[in-house]
Amino acid sequence: MPEAMIEFREVSKAYGASIAVDRLSLDVPRGQITVFVGPSGCGKTTSLRMVNRMVEPTSGTILVDGRDVSTLPAARLRRSMGYVLQAAGLMPHRTVVDNIATVPRLNGVSRRQARARAHELLDVVGLSQGLADRYPAQLSGGQQQRVGVARALAADPPILLMDEPFSAVDPVVRQELQRELLRLQQDLGKTIVFVTHDIDEAVLLGDRIAVFAVGGRLAQVADPEELLRAPADEFVAGFVGRDRGFRHLGFYDDGGLSLDETPTVALSQLGAMAPAEWTVILDGAGRPAGWASPVSPGTVVTGGSLHRAGGTLRSALDSALSSPSGRGVVVDDDGRFLGTVAATAVLAAAERRRAAVPEEA
Ligand SMILES: Nc1ncnc2c1ncn2[C@@H]1O[C@H](COP(=O)(O)OP(=O)(O)OP(=O)(O)O)[C@@H](O)[C@H]1O
Ligand SMILES: [Mg+2]
Incomplete structure (x- = not known):
């Protein structure tokens, strides 16, 4: 055959x-x-x-x-x-x-x-x-x-x-x-x-x-x-x-990309909060609902794509670049918040991958 x-x-x-x-x-x-x-x-x-x-x-x-x-x-x-x-x-x-x-x-x-x-x-x-x-x-x-x-x-x-x-x-x-x-x-x-x-x-x-x-x-x-x-x-x-x-970047998985801890606040507590820095708002199930911004307390700032852990560096970078805070929001398979990632960290991971791929002869 x-x-x-x-x-x-x-x-x-x-x-x-x-x-x-x-x-x-x-x-x-x-x-x-x-x-x-x-x-x-x-x-x-x-x-x-x-x-x-x-x-x-x-x-x-x-x-x-x-x-x-x-x-x-x-x-x-x-x-x-x-x-x-x-x-x-x-x-x-x-x-x-x-x-x-x-x-x-x-x-x-x-x-x-x-x-x-x-x-x-x-x-x-x-x-x-x-x-x-x-x-x-x-x-x-x-x-x-x-x-x-x-x-x-x-x-x-x-x-x-x-x-x-x-x-x-x-x-x-x-x-x-x-x-x-x-x-x-x-x-x-x-x-x-x-x-x-x-x-x-x-x-x-x-x-x-x-x-x-x-x-x-x-x-x-x-x-x-x-x-x-x-x-x-x-x-x-x-x-x-x-x-x-x-x-x-869609061909590189996000293995080795380390997540940053980011402050979070429950949606129900948002009204009482005056965030000192960008803070992720979580709903009752621990899923991201948006961001609380230091400049406009009490409002939910939405926008930004979510990056599912285990996805590609393309999705991680898109999530960082599209986020109002400049930090990509990373979630698990059930959509629950895991952490955030900066565009610079994604680019550094991409650079490590690129360096690991042998040049074509
Ligand atoms: N029956 C035909 N008689 C004369 N010329 C033809 C004939 N069929 C195709 N051609 C020419 O052969 C070339 C290739 O055509 P083909 O249809 O294979 O292109 P294609 O890559 O499929 O284009 P498209 O993306 O527009 O569908 C074209 O220049 C076309 O004009
Ligand atoms: Mg054709």
């Missing part, structure tokens, strides 16, 4: 004189999420579609599970992989269950069985059974995308090809769908190729990230941590963006 589920070997695609994909060589590991990211027109969709032969390469070879796809019947190849599109690509005149049951039906599964499986898949992707007999136009964008994912999973294919599946929904729904996909993937362990424009989405979802540059050139393949830490060239550095140093 080859370790790479999909192998691109010197694959090119030309449309007339213009090169959409330029000698792409890339291994897509089995059971992982590989993200194709890059600016518009750089050949991500074309590369994806050559895997299931919706597009034929001009030259080069693509192997799936060790077999040259050009030797496999295109229609069967297509049905053997799940495919999810940006606009979900649902059939408008078919109900949700019938949409989900499409590929199993084409594979010869009985209507009853295919529909029973479709109903199970509604649960898997977090849709209520009440939606089963609706038509796509009667669903929200996020619901349509979930149906799209369910349909791609229906025949239980080992490979899922996903082309900007979450880009047409609002940021909140998108975040939900991303979390769902990660949760699903923990159980399913599919080989997923996921296309996006969005470097944050790539970093969140990808086990590996392939960055494409204009002209269909592969600029870098790396895991997310390495990509942010060591972009291969100017193009990748520009693409992964200005905040990459800050985002990179």
Whole structure:
């Protein structure tokens, strides 16, 4: 069993004189999420579609599970992989269950069985059974995308090809769908190729990230941590963006970050208190409710993100920087107050981690 589920070997695609994909060589590991990211027109969709032969390469070879796809019947190849599109690509005149049951039906599964499986898949992707007999136009964008994912999973294919599946929904729904996909993937362990424009989405979802540059050139393949830490060239550095140093802190846990003791006051005692310094106000359960400020006694100053102990240095730094007192509030898993942390302490911890990571040769 080859370790790479999909192998691109010197694959090119030309449309007339213009090169959409330029000698792409890339291994897509089995059971992982590989993200194709890059600016518009750089050949991500074309590369994806050559895997299931919706597009034929001009030259080069693509192997799936060790077999040259050009030797496999295109229609069967297509049905053997799940495919999810940006606009979900649902059939408008078919109900949700019938949409989900499409590929199993084409594979010869009985209507009853295919529909029973479709109903199970509604649960898997977090849709209520009440939606089963609706038509796509009667669903929200996020619901349509979930149906799209369910349909791609229906025949239980080992490979899922996903082309900007979450880009047409609002940021909140998108975040939900991303979390769902990660949760699903923990159980399913599919080989997923996921296309996006969005470097944050790539970093969140990808086990590996392939960055494409204009002209269909592969600029870098790396895991997310390495990509942010060591972009291969100017193009990748520009693409992964200005905040990459800050985002990179998301790869460091907060181990070794020591908490400072900070004065606290019970919410019920607040009225009687004239704080000499910033003081954390705790509710009856020991959870932070805000800050008491030395300059405006008796008021609850809110704002500032909470940092959950065990989280990342990114969240610790955000908590310090967003806090009205300049000190990040650290809580346990139940949301109870543990202590505070200063931005400088987080930066010192980041510096220790950085120094401990050997430079790439
Ligand atoms: N059928 C086609 N005929 C001619 N040119 C095409 C065809 N399909 C794609 N192209 C060109 O190939 C290049 C790569 O297109 P592709 O759709 O793969 O880009 P992409 O990275 O997916 O872009 P986007 O992020 O906008 O979806 C583009 O310049 C595009 O115009
Ligand atoms: Mg595209």
